[in-house]
Amino acid sequence: MDWADPSSIGYPVLFGGVLLGSVVPVVPTGAVVGAAAAIATSTDRLDLVWVVLVATIGSLIGDLVTFAAASGGRTAVVRWFSRRQSAERLESAREKFAARGWQVVVIGRMVPAGRIPALLAAGALGYPWRRLVPAAAGACLLWSVAYSALGVVSGGLFDHPVVATVIATVLVLVVTAVSALVAKRRERRPS
Template structure:
């Protein structure tokens, strides 16, 4: 809420906060970057202090720089740096992403950015298989554009419902959390189905 109030006061605080928040959250997943974008879009819809196109541009650039930095660490960094990035990640997810990367790396990069907790395993796998920079950069940019637009739409929706920037920002954050929960449930259901099919094949 404090962040939303600052944005309402002046764009000189809102834009750097958005950019740095998304950049840091794209490298170290401690910042709810989707909620930041949704909140900024909600403020842009309800006040003249932020521009929606600039919100989209900054969110896209910050996310792309963060993802590229994560890939660079995975590909060029030390083993300790890679282990630090991989902390908290399930080993089976890393192995699964690595095994599928050679076949459809571009799609994995896009989906990994859009699916909660999918980005880091995909980027680590890309670094492990030495995915070419010339393919990674356009795929990352496309993924970040889609990601920024998706979460900004939640902010636009909340801003269209309420004229108050504070209420619109809170609603945008709630919508982002709901979408994240739903996507996590869908991803878990798909993993359980895949595991069940694998067990059926072994039994047969």
């Protein structure tokens, strides 16, 4: 590996940032992906297809680690959920996961701050690995493509990689904030 070549550093930083942010939500992973896509679009240092693949793999591993932690600590997680939810709501959640758990996993990945609750619930409710892995893989690919698209937009508009990266990061943060606001408004609506 040639450490003087920016792409040698770019892919490991992308993978590590997405993996870390997928396990411990302190890194804005969408911004990392968008910035890498902007660099791929505005320079020849990174390849966009590899950006999507590396982001997908990093996010999938992170999601599987989160699910495994919830599954392994199922008793404690179920106890935590039980204190906050009625038995009827927990049973309703089990039924939803049994019927359309893959949709919950995909939507949880795409909605800001929805991934960890969805994965914790899936683990606590005993959602099977054989169904989680394909749902999580599809969700991570869709997520990587969506955030890469934001980076492509900024990289296509601005030739300078630093400007494209900053614009991609701002776009991702704005989209995330707007999505969170929309989700909160929907949550507040009476049923």
